[in-house]
Amino acid sequence: MMGRVAYTADVNPPRSRPVAPLGASPVGDGSETERPVHLGRPRAEDRTPAILEAAKALLGELGYDRLRIQDVADRAGAGLATLYRRWPTKQALIADAIRWHADSGLPPVADDPKDDLLAVFSGMTAELCGGAETLPGLLAALRTEPAVAAVVREEVLLPLRERTRGDLARILGAEHPLLDLLVDVAPGVLMFRTVVLGETVDADDFLAPMLALVDALTRPQTC
Numbered sequence: 001m002m003g004r005v006a007y008t009a010d011v012n013p014p015r016s017r018p019v020a021p022l023g024a025s026p027v028g029d030g031s032e033t034e035r036p037v038h039l040g041r042p043r044a045e046d047r048t049p050a051i052l053e054a055a056k057a058l059l060g061e062l063g064y065d066r067l068r069i070q071d072v073a074d075r076a077g078a079g080l081a082t083l084y085r086r087w088p089t090k091q092a093l094i095a096d097a098i099r100w101h102a103d104s105g106l107p108p109v110a111d112d113p114k115d116d117l118l119a120v121f122s123g124m125t126a127e128l129c130g131g132a133e134t135l136p137g138l139l140a141a142l143r144t145e146p147a148v149a150a151v152v153r154e155e156v157l158l159p160l161r162e163r164t165r166g167d168l169a170r171i172l173g174a175e176h177p178l179l180d181l182l183v184d185v186a187p188g189v190l191m192f193r194t195v196v197l198g199e200t201v202d203a204d205d206f207l208a209p210m211l212a213l214v215d216a217l218t219r220p221q222t223c
Helices: 044-062 069-076 080-086 090-102 113-129 134-144 146-172 179-183 185-196 203-218
Strands: none
Touching: 044 069, 044 080, 044 090, 044 134, 069 080, 069 090, 090 146, 113 146, 113 185, 113 203, 134 146, 146 179, 146 185, 146 203, 179 185, 179 203, 185 203
16 A cells, blocks of 8 residues: 655744844844934933023013913923923023023123123113013012022022122222122112112113212222
8 A cells, every 4th residue: 555645844934034123223233232213302401501591581571470481492492391301390490591691690800890890780780771571570589489589599699799799899998897788789779769669770870870989988088
C-alpha cells in the first residue's frame, strides 16, 4: 500500500519587519533611542520674556484692577493655558512682571549727584504724571494683594528710596539731620498731588522747587 505523503505546515512563519513608530529610529540601525515629537506651542519658559513684557505694558495701560490674564496672553501671542501653567494667578504674573522690570527702573549713577537726583525725580514724574497707570493702578493692590505689595515694596520702592538717599547724601552729607525726611519728600508730594488731588503735575514745574529745596539746605546757615 502506497504510504501517504505528509505535508507539515510551518507553524512559525516568518513575521514581517516591524514598523517603527512615528519619531523613532528604524529597527535594525543599532539605535534604540526614540526621537521625541514636539507638538503644539513652544514651552512656557521660551515665551517668558514676551509674556512679562506684555504684562508690564498692560499694567501701565489698564492698571492692576482692569488687567486680565487673557489680555496678557493675547498681547504676547501665547495660549492661556501656557500662562496658567506658569502663573496660576494674576497676582503671581504681575509680581514676576514687576521683578522682571525692576532693574531697569532706575537710571545709572553718574558723576554729578544733582544730575543723578534730577534723573531719579524725572523718572518719578514720568511714571506718575505721564499717563501710565502702573503705580497708581497698584495702590489698591498694595492693600489687598500681599504678594504683589511685597514685590512692589522690595523690588521697586526700597531701591528707589535707597538710590534717592544715596544721591542726597552725596549732596548734603550722610549725617544731615533731615536726610531721611527728604528722601520721601518728592515721591510723597507727587503721590499726594496726582493720586489724592487728581492734579496734572508738570515735570519741570515740580523738579525746579525740589532741587531748589536741596540747594537751600546745602547753603551755610546764617544767624
